[in-house]
Amino acid sequence: MDPRHPDRFAERHLGPDAAETAAMLEALGFLRESDDFDDLDAFTDAVVPDAIRFEGALDLPPALSERGLLDRARQLADRNRVYRSYIGMGYYGTVTPPVIQRNVLENPGWYTQYTPYQAEIAQGRLEALLTFQTAVADLTGLPIANASLLDEATAAAEAMTLFGAVQRGARDRFFVDARCHPQTLAVVRQRAVPQGITVEVGDWDGFAPTEAHIGALVQYPTTDGEVCDYRALADRLHAVGAYLAVATDLLALTLIEAPGHWGADVALGSSQRFGVPMGYGGPHAAFFAAKDEFKRLMPGRIIGVSKDAHGDVALRMALQTREQHIRREKATSNICTAQVLLANIAGFYAVYHGPEGLKKIAEHVHGLAKLLAGGLRDLGHEVLHDHFFDTLRVRPGEGFTAGDLVDRAADQFQINLRRYADGTVGVALDETVRLADLDDLLAVFAGTAAPGFTAGERVAETSGAYEGPMARETEYLTHPVFHQHHAEHEMLRYLKRLENRDLSLVHSMIPLGSCTMKLNATAEMMPITMPGFAHLHPFAPADQAAGYHEAMDELRAWLAEITGFAAVSLQPNSGAQGEYTGLLVIRAYHEAQGEAQRNVCLIPSSAHGTNPASAVMAGMEVVVVKANERGEVDVDDLRAKAEQHADRLAALMITYPSTHGVFERTIREMADVVHEHGGLVYMDGANMNAQVGLTRPADFGMDVCHLNLHKTFAIPHGGGGPGMGPIGVVERLVPFLPGHPVVEGVGGESAIGPVAAAPYGSALVLLISWAYIAMMGPDGLRRASQYAILNANYMAKRLEEHYDVLYRGPQGYVAHEFILDLRPFQKAGVTAEDVAKRLIDYGFHAPTLSFPVAGTLMIEPTESEPKAELDRFCDAMIAIRAEIQEVELGLADREDNVLKHAPHTIAHVTADAWPHAYPREKAAFPAPWLREGKFWPYVGRVDNAFGDRNLVCACPPMEAYESA
Numbered sequence: 001m002d003p004r005h006p007d008r009f010a011e012r013h014l015g016p017d018a019a020e021t022a023a024m025l026e027a028l029g030f031l032r033e034s035d036d037f038d039d040l041d042a043f044t045d046a047v048v049p050d051a052i053r054f055e056g057a058l059d060l061p062p063a064l065s066e067r068g069l070l071d072r073a074r075q076l077a078d079r080n081r082v083y084r085s086y087i088g089m090g091y092y093g094t095v096t097p098p099v100i101q102r103n104v105l106e107n108p109g110w111y112t113q114y115t116p117y118q119a120e121i122a123q124g125r126l127e128a129l130l131t132f133q134t135a136v137a138d139l140t141g142l143p144i145a146n147a148s149l150l151d152e153a154t155a156a157a158e159a160m161t162l163f164g165a166v167q168r169g170a171r172d173r174f175f176v177d178a179r180c181h182p183q184t185l186a187v188v189r190q191r192a193v194p195q196g197i198t199v200e201v202g203d204w205d206g207f208a209p210t211e212a213h214i215g216a217l218v219q220y221p222t223t224d225g226e227v228c229d230y231r232a233l234a235d236r237l238h239a240v241g242a243y244l245a246v247a248t249d250l251l252a253l254t255l256i257e258a259p260g261h262w263g264a265d266v267a268l269g270s271s272q273r274f275g276v277p278m279g280y281g282g283p284h285a286a287f288f289a290a291k292d293e294f295k296r297l298m299p300g301r302i303i304g305v306s307k308d309a310h311g312d313v314a315l316r317m318a319l320q321t322r323e324q325h326i327r328r329e330k331a332t333s334n335i336c337t338a339q340v341l342l343a344n345i346a347g348f349y350a351v352y353h354g355p356e357g358l359k360k361i362a363e364h365v366h367g368l369a370k371l372l373a374g375g376l377r378d379l380g381h382e383v384l385h386d387h388f389f390d391t392l393r394v395r396p397g398e399g400f401t402a403g404d405l406v407d408r409a410a411d412q413f414q415i416n417l418r419r420y421a422d423g424t425v426g427v428a429l430d431e432t433v434r435l436a437d438l439d440d441l442l443a444v445f446a447g448t449a450a451p452g453f454t455a456g457e458r459v460a461e462t463s464g465a466y467e468g469p470m471a472r473e474t475e476y477l478t479h480p481v482f483h484q485h486h487a488e489h490e491m492l493r494y495l496k497r498l499e500n501r502d503l504s505l506v507h508s509m510i511p512l513g514s515c516t517m518k519l520n521a522t523a524e525m526m527p528i529t530m531p532g533f534a535h536l537h538p539f540a541p542a543d544q545a546a547g548y549h550e551a552m553d554e555l556r557a558w559l560a561e562i563t564g565f566a567a568v569s570l571q572p573n574s575g576a577q578g579e580y581t582g583l584l585v586i587r588a589y590h591e592a593q594g595e596a597q598r599n600v601c602l603i604p605s606s607a608h609g610t611n612p613a614s615a616v617m618a619g620m621e622v623v624v625v626k627a628n629e630r631g632e633v634d635v636d637d638l639r640a641k642a643e644q645h646a647d648r649l650a651a652l653m654i655t656y657p658s659t660h661g662v663f664e665r666t667i668r669e670m671a672d673v674v675h676e677h678g679g680l681v682y683m684d685g686a687n688m689n690a691q692v693g694l695t696r697p698a699d700f701g702m703d704v705c706h707l708n709l710h711k712t713f714a715i716p717h718g719g720g721g722p723g724m725g726p727i728g729v730v731e732r733l734v735p736f737l738p739g740h741p742v743v744e745g746v747g748g749e750s751a752i753g754p755v756a757a758a759p760y761g762s763a764l765v766l767l768i769s770w771a772y773i774a775m776m777g778p779d780g781l782r783r784a785s786q787y788a789i790l791n792a793n794y795m796a797k798r799l800e801e802h803y804d805v806l807y808r809g810p811q812g813y814v815a816h817e818f819i820l821d822l823r824p825f826q827k828a829g830v831t832a833e834d835v836a837k838r839l840i841d842y843g844f845h846a847p848t849l850s851f852p853v854a855g856t857l858m859i860e861p862t863e864s865e866p867k868a869e870l871d872r873f874c875d876a877m878i879a880i881r882a883e884i885q886e887v888e889l890g891l892a893d894r895e896d897n898v899l900k901h902a903p904h905t906i907a908h909v910t911a912d913a914w915p916h917a918y919p920r921e922k923a924a925f926p927a928p929w930l931r932e933g934k935f936w937p938y939v940g941r942v943d944n945a946f947g948d949r950n951l952v953c954a955c956p957p958m959e960a961y962e963s964a
Contacts, residue, residue, distance in 0.1 A: 009066055010780030013519055013864055014787050020867035021787075024794040044694065044786045047793070047813045049665045052700040058693055059561050063777025066523040073771065077532025079547035084437060085416040085537035088391050088428025089181050089223060089742075090152050090757065091281075092273040093535065095431055099488050100275060100348050103495045104341075106529060111341055112505035112520055113719040114512060118836065118846055119316040120308075120903050123938040124498035125344060125719040126315035129303045131481055132271075132285075132347030134954040138476040139250050140267035141258025142289035144953050146300040147317075148271075148343035148721070149286040149335065150573050152247060153187035153757035155268040156180075156217055158288065158299040158335070159245035160188055161617075162266065163215040164197060165297050166243070171214045172197055177204040179222035180247060183757045186741040188217065190753030194587065194619025204228070209236055215243035220252075220259060224384070224426060225391030227256055229469050234263025250274060250287070250346075251431075252389040254355070254362040254476070255466035261474055266290045270757075273430065275349035276342050279528070280548050281538030281758025282573060283722035283765055285343035295319065295951065299335045301720070306947025308940040309901070310908060316942045318951055336610050337574035337710070337725075341718030348495065351485050355477035361431050363464030365390045368438055369429050371455055371462040375442050379451060384424065387468035391428040393420070400447060409444045416540055417444075435459060479955045501938040502719075503845055508935070509865045509873060513817040513848040513858025514608070514659065516689050516711035524714055524771040528764050538758040539742050552760060555770045556726075562773075562781070563688075563705055564698030565728030569737040569747070571754065573761035575686065576610040578706025578725025579653075581738060581755045583618035585704060585729060586651050586680050588736040588752050598650040598678065602641055604633045606659045606852045608684055620650055631660035631807035638670055642677040649679035656697070657687045657815035659852045660807040661792075671701025680704065680733075688712040689862070690789055690816035693782025703730050713769035722765050787863035788816040791870055795861055798874040802881040806856060817860035819853060820877075828887045829894040832857055835880055840903035842876035842927055843935045872929060879926060898923055903937040 016024065021040060025031040030043045045053075064072065085093070096105065104110045116122030129147040136145035149155040160174050174197050176185050185201065192199045197214070200207075204218050205228075216237055221227045234244045245266040246259040251273055253259075259267040272284035290298055296319060304318025350358065369390050373383045380397035396405055402423045409415040418426030427441065438455035446452075466472070485491045503510075510517035527533055536545055556568045572578040583601070590598040601620040603611050605627050612622045623641055626634040633654065642649055652674045657663045664670075671681045680703040688705075689712040691697070697705045709715045709724040717723070729737065739747030740759040760766065776784065796805050796818045806819040822832040832855050836846030848858040861870055883899055886892040896917050898904075904923040914920055925931060 009063060009521070009523070009775035010777065010783060013521060013776065013780070014783055015791070015864050015866035015869070016787060021790070024790055024867060027797055028793055040786050040790060044789060046811055047663065047789055047809065047815065048694050049663055051665070051668055052695045054694060054696045054699060058778035058781065060558055060773065060778040060781070063780055064774045066775065069523055069771050069775050070526060072774070073527040073530065073767070076547035076551050077527065077530040079550065080532040080536055081414070081544040082532060082535050083410065083414040083416045083540065083544060085540055086427045086429060086441070087416050087418045087537050087539050088426060089183070089418065089539060090270050090272070091278050091537050091539070092428065092430035093432035094273045094275055094277070096275045096277060096345070097349065097352050099491050099495070100345055100352065101529065103492060104345055104348060106525070107499070108520065108716075109499045109502070109504050109506050110344065111525070111716040111718050113502050114510050114515060114517055114717050114845065115720040116317060117849070118840070119314065119942045120837065120937040120939055121503040121840055121845060121935070122719075123315055124501035125340065126303050127501075128344040128347055128498055129340065130305070130315055130953070130955055131351060132343045133303060134479055135347055135350040135477060135482070136250070136287040136289050137954050138478070139253040139258060140248065140289040141260030141474065142264070142267055143292045144295050144298070144302070145287060145289040146298055146302050148338040148340060149288050149300050150337070150339060150577060151282060151284060151286050151757040152181070152268065152270040153184040153754070154577070155286040155288050156184045156245065156247055157188050157191035159217065159266045159268055160192065160197065160215070161195065162290070162294060162297055162299065163243045163245070164195065166294065167214050171212050171242070173200060173213045174198070175200045175202070175207055175209065175213060175216035177216070177218040177222075178202060179224060179226070180217060180219040181223045182741045183754060184247060186754050187757065190584070190755065194584070194617065196619070204230065204233055207233065209240050209242050211240050213237070213240065213242045215245060215265070217245045217247060220246045220248045221256070221389050221391065224393040224420070225388040225428070226385040227387045227389060227468055227470055231262045238263070249389070251358065251362050251365070253472070254359045255366060255389065255472055257470045257472050258474055258476070260289070262470070266294070271343065271346035274346035276345050277534035277764070278537050279534055279762070279764030280536045280545060281760055282762035283339050283342050285339035285346055300338055302953050304947045305952040306943050308942050310940050312939060314939040314942045316944060316947050318947050318953060336576040337723035338721040340720035341722060344719065350477065351482055351494070352491050354482045354486055357486065358477070365429050365431055365433070366466055367462050367464030368433055371458055372427065372429070372438055372441060374458070374462070375451065375453070375455070376445055379442070379445050381445055389466070390430065391426060394425045394427065394445070396423070396425065400445075405444060410541070413440045413444055415440060415444065416537060481955055503935050508843050508845070509861065509869050510845040511847045511859045511861055511873060512845070513661065513819070513860040514686055515717070515848065516708070516860060516862055517717065518714060518862040519864035520714055520716040520768070521772070523775065524768045527767040527771060533764060533767060538763070542745070548763060551770050552763070552766060555766055555773070558773050559707060559726065560728060562692055562696070563707070563728045564696030565705065566731040567734045567737060568726055568728045570726045570760045570763075570766060571738050571746070571756050572706065572725040572727060573756045574721070574723045575706060575708040575725040576614060577755055578727050579610055579614035579684065580617050582682050582704040582706055582727045583614055583620060583651065584752050584755070585727070585733050585736045586682065587618055587620070588750065589680070589733055590650055592736070592750060595678070598648055600645040600648045601650055602638065602652045602674070604654060606631065607653060607655060608659060608686060611653045611684060615653065632658060632662065632664045633666070633670060635666050635669060635673070639673050642673050642679065646677040649674065649677045651680050651682050653682045653684060655684040655686060657690050661814045661817040661819055661858065662807055662809045663815050665810065668700050675701070686711060687816065690785055692785045693778065694785050698728070698730055704728070704733060709766070709769045714772035715765050715768045722762050724762055724765060724769070726761070784863040791861040791863065791865060792816050792818055792859070795859060795870055795874055799877055802878050806853065817858055820857045820859065821855070822857060823855040825884050826855065828884065830884050830887055830899055831855070834899040834902065837941055838880050838883070838899050838902040839876060840937050841898070841923065842879070843930060844873055844876060876927060893917060898926070901941075903940065905938070905940050906936045908940060
């Protein structure tokens with residue numbers, strides 16, 4: 001594409017223009033040539049070590065314009081054939097209410113938020129998540145629910161791990177009923193292996209638990225549709241001190257009794273059919289609910305009710321000490337990314353429909369299933385189960401075979417059915433099914449003869465009421481929020497009220513180090529709601545997904561070229577999942593070499609908190625490597641520990657550029673040391689956005705790398721998910737890439753088990769990264785890395801006179817992020833948290849707080865912010881430094897100052913009484929740009945300790961808000 005073309009996407013993505021680039025380079029002392037881009041290249045050469053530089057050009061297609069990309073996306077979407085898929089297995093057709101699709105799924109005010117670590121500017125999505133938790137807790141009948149997990153299969157694996165943690169390793173057997181979804185069984189089996197747990201598979205009814213069992217997992221209804229009464233199984237398990245996990249269906253739970261009311265200890269599943277498109281496998285929000293006694297071991301995040309500094313109700317992430325960033329190798333899970341955007345959609349779906357609306361949908365589905373079952377019996381087929389919700393398992397009658405029926409459905413009616421190995425056929429209905437669809441199904445099963453009746457003729461005599469065992473008798477969704485927003489106008493206003501309580505990228509830069517909150521371009525987002533991509537079942541035949549596979553093949557090839565690796569797996573559906581997968585691949589490689597004893601993983605002390613947790617999950621022993629005074633890995637300590645554990649050394653896990661924000665010059669030496677002692681090197685790819693086009697991990701000795709697509713390649717964070725964490729590997733590791741039990745051709749020849757429910761993880765959002773790379777092109781991608789580095793160094797330069805920059809490279813430069821040391825201000829009583837909260841008054845999200853070093857702020861501007869925004873943030877930080885100085889000099893009280901009472905709400909600054917010595921204007925409008933438009937925090941500083949002491953994780957009664 002002509003670089004002067006007016007629709008050149010890279011120029012729209014990259015923040016600084018030529019003049020701004022020159023000004024920043026001049027500030028850094030690097031403007032020497034007339035062509036500022038030559039100077040940018042020279043500056044990059046000074047920052048990135050020569051020994052790792054990639055001197056060639058990336059072999060990628062020329063950049064597409066936005067229009068060209070959208071034309072290409074439509075062509076690929078049209079290549080997918082979206083049949084009516086009645087395959088089920090945890091994935092169903094659903095109707096996303098347009099008011100939710102337009103105002104949440106397609107709204108950057110919802111999809112560009114970050115994980116709600118700064119609760120005061122995240123009250124909207126925290127309330128949405130609390131509503132999701134409430135819906136899950138109500139429908140499952142269990143008192144505590146989390147704010148989502150990655151997918152149903154990994155949620156089931158987390159239940160097994162939870163039970164093992166409760167039993168403290170005293171037991172080592174876990175039972176899974178054979179009629180759980182096959183992908184769930186496979187993920188659980190893979191998770192169990194490195195944890196030393198033996199998975200037993202069989203018929204739940206004949207299972208006799210022993211004191212060696214930690215628990216059991218059943219599907220309710222089963223994968224083939226039967227509603228079973230598991231109460232006796234729960235009693236048998238509890239009698240020997242074991243636990244029961246129930247994988248279930250939220251829509252079914254409106255008609256069948258809640259698992260928590262008949263003995264389940266954990267209930268889990270997918271909330272996909274609550275308005276979230278199938279998207280060829282994801283992203284979808286898993287739910288996880290448990291008994292209260294498990295709350296401190298539950299995986300994932302829990303949203304809780306607390307209060308703010310003024311005594312008003314405020315929400316926050318509760319029990320944050322459970323986060324793996326703090327517990328590290330002692331964490332029970334490496335869960336980091338959730339599926340917040342999708343959990344919000346599911347929660348809003350429940351709000352919009354309410355309990356009556358959900359029950360009507362469920363009865364619609366169930367009534368059609370009953371009508372179909374009766375029709376199939378009349379046609380001479382056997383319906384295997386008498387008690388079902390939406391799914392039938394059918395034994396073909398005389399003259400019919402499963403193959404013929406499946407082929408006839410696809411070829412003549414564009415319908416996908418499920419085919420079982422025993423010659424039976426599955427049909428799973430959903431809310432999108434109409435009477436005309438039922439007529440087509442009846443025609444499939446009638447063969448060449450006409451059925452002799454229509455669904456419409458029988459609908460009046462078929463009730464949608466559930467009349468089988470385990471019928472629901474308990475209430476659900478009784479909170480007023482599920483009864484107030486059923487009219488679209490009211491729903492629209494409700495969504496907007498919550499959106500207005502959250503700061504997102506639509507307001508200002510979010511300078512979170514290691515989190516990379518960059519532009520998520522509108523054109524990149526548009527393909528995900530194209531019907532050809534959004535409504536495809538993940539287990540549909542591959543020839544119906546030709547467009548998806550072409551895009552994914554291109555994405556794999558592009559990521560391999562960018563990283564230098566031989567192959568890429570797209571399956572891991574979060575960065576932490578990518579870490580875990582990469583380590584499993586390393587483990588499988590060592591076992592294949594006859595060296596199963598290699599289980600020691602060296603991890604620098606500065607590593608991301610998910611790293612040690614992932615290593616433990618992969619069955620490895622963590623050995624910590626020290627950092628030197630410059631914040632770099634101590635190579636002498638690394639060498640000593642590699643030698644000490646040479647016989648058992650499996651891997652080194654390292655983040656590059658380092659978590660301290662520098663390009664370590666010794667990275668090749670570190671890789672050589674590990675390889676000399678028989679280990680492999682795993683690179684955490686969280687900071688890959690400083691490398692694209694400049695370096696390639698495989699070229700400087702890395703063996704495995706996961707890529708946070710939601711950081712480097714533009715997938716939005718969605719308030720805490722979705723994410724994607726595909727891994728790239730060198731040639732010798734290709735055979736071990738993860739496979740899948742349902743879809744053929746996934747993974748290597750000696751594939752490890754699946755790590756996610758769907759074969760390609762969250763395939764729908766892969767389109768965003770595909771679009772980003774396609775529009776940036778090889779030169780644009782390289783420029784993005786250069787501007788990420790330039791912007792960070794420019795900000796560090798502006799702030800160095802006011803704050804200490806903690807770590808720099810040998811030539812005095814940082815990489816794409818940097819750390820400000822706020823610990824010197826503690827003697828004046830000012831903490832890093834005070835600065836973080838004061839930034840809210842200036843209209844900014846705080847940088848990463850106290851990670852990787854306590855008492856610091858880690859700042860990452862990204863390449864997509866223009867110089868004006870960088871300066872605005874720097875101006876805010878410089879003004880805050882002056883406020884700190886007022887405290888240091890005694891001009892402001894140590895306790896009654898703008899920092900200690902930040903953030904200031906509009907209610908606080910407009911109240912009749914003003915109890916502070918400083919003026920209201922200084923509190924509310926400390927910078928001139930705030931007069932043009934100010935983001936007001938919805939609550940004051942949240943009391944974290946109160947929320948943990950008084951844990952409430954469901955919507956409180958409305959009186960609580962009224963009294964507040």
